[in-house]
Amino acid sequence: MTWTLAQRAHKMNPSVIREILKVTEKPGIISFAGGLPSPKTFPVDAFAQACETVLRTDGRAALQYAASEGYRPLCEWVARQLPWDVSPEQVLITTGSQQGLDLVAKVLIDEGSTVLVETPTYLGALQAFTPMEPTIVSVDSDAEGIVVDDLVKKAPGARFLYVLPNFQNPTGRSMSEARRQALVDAAQTAGLPIVEDNPYGDLWFDQPPPKPLTARCPEGCIYLGSFSKVLAPGLRLGYVVAPPAIMPKLLQAKQAADLHSPSFNQRMVAEVLKDGFLDRHVPTIRALYKRQCQAMLDALKQEMAGLDVQWNSPDGGMFLWARLPAGVDAIALLPKAVDKGVAFVPGAAFYADDADPRTLRLSFVTASEEQIRIGIKALADAVREAVQG
Amino acid sequence: MTWTLAQRAHKMNPSVIREILKVTEKPGIISFAGGLPSPKTFPVDAFAQACETVLRTDGRAALQYAASEGYRPLCEWVARQLPWDVSPEQVLITTGSQQGLDLVAKVLIDEGSTVLVETPTYLGALQAFTPMEPTIVSVDSDAEGIVVDDLVKKAPGARFLYVLPNFQNPTGRSMSEARRQALVDAAQTAGLPIVEDNPYGDLWFDQPPPKPLTARCPEGCIYLGSFSKVLAPGLRLGYVVAPPAIMPKLLQAKQAADLHSPSFNQRMVAEVLKDGFLDRHVPTIRALYKRQCQAMLDALKQEMAGLDVQWNSPDGGMFLWARLPAGVDAIALLPKAVDKGVAFVPGAAFYADDADPRTLRLSFVTASEEQIRIGIKALADAVREAVQG
The missing domain is CATH 3.40.640.10 (Type I PLP-dependent aspartate aminotransferase-like (Major domain))
Incomplete structure (x- = not known):
């Protein structure tokens, strides 16, 4: 049977994020990868x-x-x-x-x-x-x-x-x-x-x-x-x-x-x-995400000390953006991080062209504060090994 | 502000059916137009x-x-x-x-x-x-x-x-x-x-x-x-x-x-x-739609007598297809039928090219048996007037 695909179909590629989500669905992985709102906030x-x-x-x-x-x-x-x-x-x-x-x-x-x-x-x-x-x-x-x-x-x-x-x-x-x-x-x-x-x-x-x-x-x-x-x-x-x-x-x-x-x-x-x-509900989401963002910022400050990692400090939302030390590629780092129990999305996925391979996206909303501390420590370990590697 | 539309946007047209659905949402209209399953069958x-x-x-x-x-x-x-x-x-x-x-x-x-x-x-x-x-x-x-x-x-x-x-x-x-x-x-x-x-x-x-x-x-x-x-x-x-x-x-x-x-x-x-x-539920839908289809076929036979209208007899589904007498255009008939309290979809909407303007689609599933009888009578009245010019 002759299936001729549309030209556009050859340009479509699987979502890196969604493929990563599948990998990180393994039990025990602390995921900063997916943009998944905290299920705690769902008004069931x-x-x-x-x-x-x-x-x-x-x-x-x-x-x-x-x-x-x-x-x-x-x-x-x-x-x-x-x-x-x-x-x-x-x-x-x-x-x-x-x-x-x-x-x-x-x-x-x-x-x-x-x-x-x-x-x-x-x-x-x-x-x-x-x-x-x-x-x-x-x-x-x-x-x-x-x-x-x-x-x-x-x-x-x-x-x-x-x-x-x-x-x-x-x-x-x-x-x-x-x-x-x-x-x-x-x-x-x-x-x-x-x-x-x-x-x-x-x-x-x-x-x-x-x-x-x-x-x-x-x-x-x-x-x-x-x-x-x-x-x-x-x-x-x-x-x-x-x-x-x-x-x-x-x-x-x-x-x-x-x-x-x-x-x-x-x-x-x-x-x-x-x-x-929403006037009653959204303030509870804001408070939770603010706490979790702060937990991630605190953990980054503590765990990344001495490593040349940079990150920003968002005023809201679900993500922060980090940049690895020179020579450390986020795509190469990912499987090593997953081995240590933590996942993120390499920043390269988000560039239309000329990606900065050292960047990565960290979601602070899905994991708990404790998981954030453990996960950032694991990420820092992976970065340290990559730098020393 | 300069909005340049994609070439494909100029080829898209509103759905005739969905536009008609809006018109026929007027209270009191018996609609054979939309392909709406009978709400009686929804397992609420x-x-x-x-x-x-x-x-x-x-x-x-x-x-x-x-x-x-x-x-x-x-x-x-x-x-x-x-x-x-x-x-x-x-x-x-x-x-x-x-x-x-x-x-x-x-x-x-x-x-x-x-x-x-x-x-x-x-x-x-x-x-x-x-x-x-x-x-x-x-x-x-x-x-x-x-x-x-x-x-x-x-x-x-x-x-x-x-x-x-x-x-x-x-x-x-x-x-x-x-x-x-x-x-x-x-x-x-x-x-x-x-x-x-x-x-x-x-x-x-x-x-x-x-x-x-x-x-x-x-x-x-x-x-x-x-x-x-x-x-x-x-x-x-x-x-x-x-x-x-x-x-x-x-x-x-x-x-x-x-x-x-x-x-x-x-x-x-x-x-x-x-x-x-579904093994328990679908038979009830089949029985209802079969009864309603038969009611429409009976009503067509009775009300269209003497008019040169043709229709088929489906073995299932939701629709039957009819053809009006020579010289009667289904699109022109529709507003007259709506005036008499009944709606259908002109068949021309369903042709990619070379539409047969005498055709129309009748759904037998949304209206009740009594509404079907009343609606087909109203439709026959509209056809009769159109034939008599």
Whole structure:
């Protein structure tokens, strides 16, 4: 039988992260690899109550086919809680915000289109864009993300800039107020659309981040949000907010992709969210992640002493970013670390081009504080051996 | 702001069916339009029990990120119940079988690739394939579907044939044993892959349909199945069964599309399915749909008497196919029918090319027997007025 694959299929590659997740599912491994929210934060009882209520009061509608746009009360909730003027018609509920990236790619990318990304950037976005066969171009980035001067150089002719301003995956870095405004001004001047991804914005430690890029220029931005980090990822619910110029095409792409996101899950989440649930729930996630981030920073300081390892100190989110001593390659280090009982994601996975092989991503949210101390010690042992090796 | 749309976005169009669904959501309209399973068949109590069990026993895992392949016990269940030798590794759980079509399109279609379809064919497949910019070619079809002689002529160079052998959407027709075997033999001779879609196969009235095409040539076929028609569509769960040559690429496309289908829903369905639930449940759906199909056939016979309207008599599924008198266009008829309180889908929506404007699709599963009688009478009144001009 002659199976001829599409040209795009040859460009698609397995997710390094998801393959690593499988390896690190071995019992006993302390994993800083996956971007898995702490299961402690999942409001299981609230979901159980919501399932019961939805099935009892509205079960048959919740189990039927539904509109591609999403469950209207949930679209309304999203529109209401965003810090700029959004109508529910601008909200499209997606099957996780990963699907938002797939839809954006389908609607905005032709073969050979230039798409601009941060250096490094979210791996899942690279995977979502790749099947539409763009040329992905990294924009120089510093501790705040996109360097605006380099953006200005690379903007002409690009279809959009993909950017994650809050507690970025993979680096944990955030953009300051001044950088955001400079970025939006430059993009507007260049006529460059922005695709803003904000799965982590609610997970701040001490103070909320500056307002989103989209709030500064709603007509020039597509905004992606998610319920995965503030409720639970296993429901696969996210959303896209898009200007009226783009929404009809995103909606058509959504219809073609999976008709609609699960109506049962949408009603369940709408039920959980009513009465200000997140206002009570999210502060508990913030407090937990702040404690665990501090535990990792403390452990790094103690265990990496004397080793030339660098790391940043995020203001929120789920990740921090580290850089190994000269000559130590994170991909080569990984199996040795796993042998010692700890896993991470090599930073190379997150670069569209010219990867820095010494970088790695550490999640501080899945492991407990004690596991963090043990895991960072094991990682330091692996680094020490590599340096001495 | 300069939004440049991808070329494919200009080719995407809103789903006629989904737009019609919105119109026919007006209270009081009897709708034969949507392909909505009867909500009476949704096992609400079984779902409520399963939600409770899953959240109580395994809640945090059910709410966490999960493997892109799908929940292993569900993959195993799918592999076990299919009537040919399938390993769980060949099963990919999808967000409805619509997503299966999206993934197949991404992996197998390049711009300008030829894809062969039935005449008419499932609209959702046309919508899923279109963004990958194929040339869609209709193969001549009769009351059993694909005419093999025409397939042989059109097969050279085509990427695949998309076919729905059981109680097809939109026509309700099925392929005989002889036709299936002839089709598979011809496809094998031509080296033509088959994408077999089987959402309705379990919904037979008197006897099960002949075995799937894929059972006759597993290496040459991708098989799509769904839980939407035997459990409930609002959970958005389906599956793809693919040969080892293709599965890794479908899996990569799945990762990029939405990471994985909702783990909570997969566990809920696996919980419902255990202990042979479908063996007890599906016969009740079959009996209901058979009664309602008969009610529609009886009503058509009575109400369309003297009008030159033709229709078929399906052996299962959800739809029958009708043809209006010469000179009566189904699209023009629709608003007049809606004025009289009844809706249907004009057949033209289901043709890749050269639509027969006199055709229409009637679903017999959503409306009650009494509504069917009233609705068919209203439809006959609309046809009579159209004939009389």
